[in-house]
Amino acid sequence: MTSTDGDSAKLSREEEEERLHFQKVTNAFRSYKKHSTAAIHKREEYMGRLPVEHQKLLRKHGYQDTMDDLKQAVEQNNEIIINILKDVEGLFENVTHPGKAETDPRVRPGAVDMDKVQSTIKQIVRDWSSTGAAERAGCYTPLVNSLLSLYPANRGQVKVLVPGAGLGRLAFDIAMEGFECQGSEFSLYMLFASNFILNKCQSVDCYKIQPYIHQFSNNLTSKDQLREIRFPDLDPNTLPEDAKFSMAAGDFLEVYSTPEYVSSHDCVVTCFFVDCAHNIIQFVQTIHRILKQGGTWINLGPLLYHFSDMKGEDSIEPDYQTLKAIIQDLGFEFESEETSVPCTYSQNQTSMLQYSYNCVRFTARKK
Numbered sequence: 001m002t003s004t005d006g007d008s009a010k011l012s013r014e015e016e017e018e019r020l021h022f023q024k025v026t027n028a029f030r031s032y033k034k035h036s037t038a039a040i041h042k043r044e045e046y047m048g049r050l051p052v053e054h055q056k057l058l059r060k061h062g063y064q065d066t067m068d069d070l071k072q073a074v075e076q077n078n079e080i081i082i083n084i085l086k087d088v089e090g091l092f093e094n095v096t097h098p099g100k101a102e103t104d105p106r107v108r109p110g111a112v113d114m115d116k117v118q119s120t121i122k123q124i125v126r127d128w129s130s131t132g133a134a135e136r137a138g139c140y141t142p143l144v145n146s147l148l149s150l151y152p153a154n155r156g157q158v159k160v161l162v163p164g165a166g167l168g169r170l171a172f173d174i175a176m177e178g179f180e181c182q183g184s185e186f187s188l189y190m191l192f193a194s195n196f197i198l199n200k201c202q203s204v205d206c207y208k209i210q211p212y213i214h215q216f217s218n219n220l221t222s223k224d225q226l227r228e229i230r231f232p233d234l235d236p237n238t239l240p241e242d243a244k245f246s247m248a249a250g251d252f253l254e255v256y257s258t259p260e261y262v263s264s265h266d267c268v269v270t271c272f273f274v275d276c277a278h279n280i281i282q283f284v285q286t287i288h289r290i291l292k293q294g295g296t297w298i299n300l301g302p303l304l305y306h307f308s309d310m311k312g313e314d315s316i317e318p319d320y321q322t323l324k325a326i327i328q329d330l331g332f333e334f335e336s337e338e339t340s341v342p343c344t345y346s347q348n349q350t351s352m353l354q355y356s357y358n359c360v361r362f363t364a365r366k367k
Contacts, residue, residue: 028109073210127169128232164273175245205230218352302357332364
């Protein structure tokens with residue numbers, strides 16, 4: 001076999017893996033209704049095995065009514081998912097994804113995949129609803145304000161990259177301020193949903209979703225679990241026609257380690273992103289490589305380290321002071337820094353359980 005044949009075989013394997021992953025994610029969305037309804041039926045089945053007096057008490061005080069309402073909410077959410085899936089086959093240029101039956105174990109979604117569908121639904125609230133406005137004000141607004149103060153003029157000439165862009169709201173808000181901005185995202189779950197919101201939503205609050213119906217614990221009332229959220233809170237079509245805004249798909253390290261991105265951007269903005277790495281030093285090096293001389297990196301987030309203690313995954317987890325020293329050694333100079341910045345992430349405001357991160361926010365310049 002020649003080296004060319006070997007490269008072709010490797011490419012074919014990679015293409016097949018991508019197709020399988022695409023189909024698995026698609027199947028996860030398609031399985032949403034079945035999976036979510038089964039979770040409700042499981043509770044109903046258990047209730048049917050309880051002592052009769054317990055069943056009567058639960059029914060008397062509305063528990064079965066809540067189960068019925070939850071099943072209706074699944075139907076409503078599934079309508080949104082149907083819309084999300086409508087155009088995903090043409091999402092990537094020159095790529096076709098022939099369908100594989102869900103019976104193929106390689107594309108059959110598991111519990112983790114279904115959790116990602118539910119997380120995507122909650123991410124809609126964070127990025128594109130008025131309910132998420134307070135959370136965005138604590139995370140996105142300070143980053144945008146830092147950009148505005150760093151680049152007070154000629155913003156159309158300033159190239160900004162937002163890795164780990166999720167559903168694209170931060171990158172969109174940056175583009176709305178006149179910057180040339182590209183959001184980058186690896187997750188197909190996020191890319192499917194962001195494509196729907198950015199390209200298919202035609203007016204403010206034209207859709208509604210019930211994102212908390214899968215949260216069966218820490219509900220003060222059933223109304224909290226069933227709460228409807230309208231989206232988007234801003235019409236994506238308000239972006240000026242001449243705005244330079246795009247969303248790129250792919251692994252951050254693979255896409256932006258290529259020669260064309262060397263010294264290509266004036267600013268990189270990361271929000272809840274750097275701790276998504278197996279090796280966070282690779283992320284820092286790649287950000288440094290992307291930036292032009294004198295370019296700035298604006299960061300906000302905790303150090304959750306997504307792959308830490310994950311079975312079958314490698315991870316290093318330096319503390320922040322160690323990480324800061326490494327960032328400096330790799331050619332950055334810190335210009336501003338705040339610690340213990342309180343932030344939430346896709347937090348259900350009505351839940352009896354509230355999580356909050358004490359984040360770090362900094363601006364560093366490439367020397």
